Every structure is written in C-alpha cells, then in structure tokens.
Amino acid sequence: EPEVTQTPSHQVTQMGQEVILRCVPISNHLYFYWYRQILGQKVEFLVSFYNNEISEKSEIFDDQFSVERPDGSNFTLKIRSTKLEDSAMYFCASRTSGKTDTQYFGPGTRLTVL
Amino acid sequence: GESVGLHLPTLSVQEGDNSIINCAYSNSASDYFIWYKQESGKGPQFIIDIRSNMDKRQGQRVTVLLNKTVKHLSLQIAATQPGDSAVYFCAENWGDQSGGSNYKLTFGKGTLLTVNP
Numbered sequence: 107e108p109e110v111t112q113t114p115s116h117q118v119t120q121m122g123q124e125v126i127l128r129c130v131p132i133s134n135h136l137y138f139y140w141y142r143q144i145l146g147q148k149v150e151f152l153v154s155f156y157n158n159e160i161s162e163k164s165e166i167f168d169d170q171f172s173v174e175r176p177d178g179s180n181f182t183l184k185i186r187s188t189k190l191e192d193s194a195m196y197f198c199a200s201r202t203s204g205k206t207d208t209q210y211f212g213p214g215t216r217l218t219v220l
Numbered sequence: 221g222e223s224v225g226l227h228l229p230t231l232s233v234q235e236g237d238n239s240i241i242n243c244a245y246s247n248s249a250s251d252y253f254i255w256y257k258q259e260s261g262k263g264p265q266f267i268i269d270i271r272s273n274m275d276k277r278q279g280q281r282v283t284v285l286l287n288k289t290v291k292h293l294s295l296q297i298a299a300t301q302p303g304d305s306a307v308y309f310c311a312e313n314w315g316d317q318s319g320g321s322n323y324k325l326t327f328g329k330g331t332l333l334t335v336n337p
Contacts, residue, residue: 110263112263137323139324139325141325147329148309148327148328148329148330149264149309149311149325149327150327151324151325151326154323154324162324197263197264201323207252207269207313207323208254208266208269209254209266209323209325210266211256211263211264211265211266212263213261213262213263214261214262214263
C-alpha cells in the first residue's frame with residue numbers, strides 16, 4: 107500500500123540553525139501539507155501546497171518557514187533560523203485531487219531545538 | 221469560532237467492550253469529517269470519514285455518527301482490542317467539493333483510548 111514517507115525521523119539542532127525536513131508524498135497525489143504537533147497537543151495546520159505554489163498557510167507559517175517541491179517526488183519544509191518553540195513533531199500529508207479528500211499522513215519528523 | 225474539541229480526554233475500556241469516542245465541532249460550514257488514530261511515535265492514521273450529507277457510516281468494526289443539529293461526531297469501535305489503544309482525533313474541513321479547495325484539516329485535541337486485557 108502506498109504511503110507517505112518522511113526523513114529524518116528525528117532531527118536535533120541548535121537554536122538559530124537551518125533545518126530541512128523531507129517528505130515523499132504518495133505518487134499520484136497532487137495536494138501536499140505540513141502539520142505540526144507540539145508534545146501533548148493537537149495537530150496544527152501549517153501550510154498547503156498545490157500546483158507548485160502555496161495555496162494556504164497558517165499564522166504559524168511565518169517568514170522563517172518555506173516549502174518546496176524540488177523535483178517530482180520530494181516535498182520539503184525549511185525552517186531558516188530555528189527557535190526553541192519550533193520543537194515539535196512535523197507531519198507531511200498528501201491527498202489526491204478527487205472527491206476522496208482523505209489526507210494521508212507520514213510518520214513524522216521529531217524536531218528538537220536546543 | 222472555528223474549533224473542534226473532544227468531550228473526554230481519556231477513555232479506558234475492557235477488551236471486547238464497545239468504545240464510543242465523542243467530538244464536538246463548532247464550524248457549521250464544515251462538510252467533511254475524519255477520524256484518525258495515532259499510536260505513540262507515529263503519524264495520524266486514517267480510520268473513517270463522513271460527509272455532511274450523511275449521518276452514519278460504517279467500516280470494519282468502526283462506525284461514525286454525525287449529528288449536524290448539535291454539531292456532534294462520534295466514533296464507535298466494536299469489540300475493542302488491545303491494538304486499538306491509541307489517541308483518537310476527529311478532524312474537520314470545509315470547502316468546495318469539486319476538489320478546488322485546500323481542504324486543510326482542523327484537529328481536536330484527542331482522546332486517549334486504553335484497552336485493558
């Protein structure tokens with residue numbers, strides 16, 4: 107069964123450093139998402155991406171964040187200068203463009219900012 | 221406001237019993253609802269969904285009920301098994317059903333289901 111994959115599973119970084127989180131969405135999907143989950147809290151929407159551009163972003167997704175689909179398979183989230191409060195699980199999700207609107211999630215990347 | 225919340229943060233049941241997990245939503249424009257299961261250290265896993273033009277949908281051992289009058293969603297798990305132990309989230313979205321919308325999901329905080337053997 108196709109699935110969303112994410113790398114790395116755990117990323118530790120120093121405050122102020124740049125990190126890139128990688129995702130490989132399901133191959134025939136066209137909409138891509140990043141969500142985050144701070145420990146013990148609910149999953150929060152960050153950004154949606156379609157047709158090579160951001161279609162919607164949340165208040166969390168400020169100028170320090172960017173997304174890119176550099177090729178036909180990868181979807182990345184970059185945080186330019188990490189802050190302590192960026193520590194969280196980051197989930198990538200994807201869905202098709204059809205009426206089956208289910209978003210399928212990857213296993214997540216745990217980001218720890220020291 | 222736009223919010224999805226859960227009535228009970230924890231639920232403990234005996235193996236073999238039926239489980240009911242509840243969720244309230246406040247956005248009357250929401251037209252699509254999903255239940256996800258999240259096991260420790262993993263991403264949300266799709267369980268079942270329901271559109272606002274339905275009030276009940278059944279899957280394998282799971283049933284989702286939607287009451288639009290009181291903006292309430294529930295997930296029923298029949299014959300709960302130890303492998304069902306996880307956090308369960310409801311999520312909602314709204315938008316153009318033609319597929320032109322972003323369909324971002326708004327999640328509730330989650331209910332921890334513990335199944336005792």
